[in-house]
Amino acid sequence: MNGAGIIQGMIETARNFAGSYHDPERLTTVQYPEEKLPPVENARTIPFLVYDGGDAMAGLRCTACTICEKECPPQCIYIIKDLAKKPDYVGKMQLQPKVFDIDMSVCMSCGICVEVCPFDAIKMDQVFELSTSDRFLGLLFHKEQLAKPNGYFSQLHKTEAAEIDARRHEDKRKAEASAAARAAAAKPLPPGGVK
Amino acid sequence: MRASTSPPGCIGTDGEHTLLEVSMGPHHPSTHGVFRMDVTLDGETVVKLKPVFGYLHRNHEKIAEKNSYLGSMPYTDRLDYICSLTNNWGYALAVEKLTGLSVPERAEYIRVILGELTRLINHSALAGFLLQDMGALGTPLMYAFREREKILDLFESLTGARMMCNYMRFGGCRCDLPPGWIEQTRSVVSRFPSFLDEFESLLTGNEILQARTEGVGALPGRLAVNAGVTGPMLRASGINYDIRKVDGYGAYGRFNFRVPLGERGDVFDRYMIRILEMRESLKILDQALRDIPGGPIMDPKAKLRNLRPKPGEAYGRIEGPKGELGFYLISDGGPNPYRYRVRPPSLINLTILEDMCLGQTIADAVVILGSVDIVLGEVDR
């Protein structure tokens, strides 16, 4: 019968329409911004710098090695090294960044800076509501804006943060053990000679 | 060519028969991006059609000469922005041919799974957009996108981003599958056939669709081969050439799947080929998800930074959802490629757009353009 195909199509549409009242499969719209989808662990939008401890600038993991600056495809990271060194989590003296700017309007969220960082200092954040009305400097994020605590990082990427924390804990323990062994070996001999 | 002195739109004011020149300009809901067609009409029949593009030209090839090999990978996502993972795969394949890196088993299976999921999302989007061009005003589009969303959620939980995935690396993949991903994928793939059945019962028997697409834009096989058409458009014209079977790249040699072929090469054949290819992709996905081995996901010799291939050249190509996507790389021994070229299937498939549209009405020209399946990011790079 002519028109059978159209009628069949309309039956499908009616099924979807009626189903959308009771079947969550059929009604998949999320009414943003009143409802928001829960974030996914691996999602990435913009990078941020991780710091340990309470003080953002003293606990910053970044050592200004500028690997992320070189590898960034659109070249949106700008680093100036600060020659004053500070100790890192195992006690080794490392450089730090005096200026660390990322232009978020240029950043394309590729995550290559995160992949190449040898110090787990820069990680991907999941915020996407970044709109600002300042056309020039509104999306140029400086070191202070980019630094977020390790607790925040653990909330976003649980498994990765747990791995990194375990590894850093192990490295710190080994460094302390070897420092204690060296200190014990360097102790002067007691008077009267070794028994 | 346009005569500059006559009033705009008309050529030749002598006699009662004038030709109308219409520019289906870059801002148009049916041109799949910023794409312009200068159409010359005799009444409603197309007499001449010249495609004009370049509105999205970002000179991707020159940017790649300034970045390292890894740094071009996120830019390849943005070529055919609907199917970013197959773009990544093509580029990774070309660099692996250039450097001689090998890819471990598990990474090959992951690549096949992601490649076939990408084919599913591309063909769903195409079917939806083709119907929208025909005036269905969004219902099939939204049904297709509902399924597409499930696959995009899978991509997000694996790669971190829904569209710009940046996941393949030279010698493997960027990171391993998170726990539970295979089960989620299996459940999405197991529900897809019923979606396809619903979609087909909505559309394939529809008389309006058949009247508008059967016999429209027929493309003979020999002309298609000579014009360099590849992908579903070529197979709809009856030529059996699928790079997954011919080159056997990746792990495709292990999977059992058929290549659907059309007969007349008109728009209806191209639409049906894509639906059938979606069903074949589901078969491949079932097999890959069942057989995926464990193991490493990166070649141990592969380096992230400072990749300096020996001087030489390589051409790597894959069967992307739109056709043959090829990457041609010339290396001069440095960290940046000397020449980086993308062979875009959408651009080459547009070569015979004019031949297909001559003699048809302008409404058919819209439908034919929709069936060619172009994405301007790829046409213009």
Added chain:
Amino acid sequence: METLEPLKGRIEAAVPGIRVEIVPNGSPANPASLLLDSGHARAAAAFLRDDPALAFDYASNVTGVDWPERTVREKIKVKRMVGGAEKEVEELSERKTPACLEAVYHLYSMARKAGPLILRLRTENRADRVSLPSLTPVWRSCEFQEREIFDLFGIVFEGHPDLRRILMWPEFTDHPMRKDYIAPDDYEYEPTPHGATLERARRHYPGGTAP
């Protein structure tokens, strides 16, 4: 990978007067290419397409490459008089490779499902003698790709049915993919200044008045 010698022989037999050269490829497992002279290129292409044993009916990719003049320094062994006796010593020699523009064609055979054959055509120089024969009459797929090479590199293809710019607008005058192309400085503001970008940004705001 079979060598290209037999194919070279067949082309030379079929198109008398042609000069064919095999260009080796440095990277592993990748095929060498054939360099054809531009005078007989179209005849050779027609032979490759029509010969039933070869049947290269599908031109997959047409690329342009810019080779500016390069100075190649290499150590070569020469005979020199050293201390009264003739010995072979290594000497540093410099030679200039000629500047040219090149068009590279990747051909496949859909009928035989056979692998790539790579053809190269080179122009005489980069400045004024930049024309090559168009292979569009042989393979229609070269049409848009040769237009793109004309647009971005400047190679003029003779015999092309519709040679005009394809990606840049018609009034544009330069060739963007050449190695010596200088991009116009039309940025208004560069917020992440470093290196060359900082210099360009400073030029836009003389007197240090960047916002």
